[in-house]
Amino acid sequence: MQLELVEQCKLNDRMAQMKLYKQYCDGMFCVAMRFLKNADDAEDVLQESFIKAFQRIHQFKGEVTFGAWLKRIVVNGSIDFLKSKHQKTIELDEGYMHIANDESWDVDENIDINAVKRKIEELPEKYRYVVQLFLVEGYDHREISEILKISETASRTRLLRGKSYLKESLSELKYGTRS
Structure with missing residues (x-):
């Protein structure tokens, strides 16, 4: 059914385009x-x-499914939009950060999901995009590297650094400390 709609769209069928759009x-x-x-x-x-x-x-x-193909276009469009607005970012001095290869994404049970989302939004852009694509959108490092036009190694590094920065931010919430 869906592939049939896509084929109709390839023939410039406006009704099929509208159906896919609504879907x-x-x-x-x-x-x-x-x-x-x-x-x-x-x-x-x-x-x-x-x-x-x-x-x-x-x-x-x-x-891939049409939805996955379209989602990649939307994600790229969103990132391009943000880049074009020259979002204000906070650059970290990476030389002073200790990175541990920690696979755990556990956070204190007293910290709610909205606080985590807010802290993700506060991450520097280069880390925020990778964390969001990995955690929220479910992309793997190969896909993230293609979307952001970075190497898979850079994707992994930015994810680890973003996670480290995020955990530090969340621990400040837990203990009520601000630096």
Whole structure:
């Protein structure tokens, strides 16, 4: 059914495009909102993403689901939008950070999910994108490296540093300390 709709879209069938749009617009809006935090910006990115998807529909080969293919377009559009706005970032002096290869993402049970989300938003951009793509969107390092145009090693390093920074921030919440 879905591949049939995609094939109809490749023939420039407006009704099929509208069906795909209605099927995916809410979910893709949520993806954009997780990055942009502003409904107007998310709506703009969503519209641009659908336009881009329909313009490039011939590139869709069915190796992944249409939703996964479209999600990549929305994620890239969201990141490009943020980069174009030159978001203010906090650069860490990486030389002073101790990085441990810790696979655990456990946080204190007294810290709620909204606090974690806020702390992810406070991460420096280069760490925030990797943490968000890995934790929230569920991409692996190969996919993150393609999306952000960085090496897989850089993706892993940024994830570890982002996680370290995030855990430090969350421990400040737990103990009520601020530096």
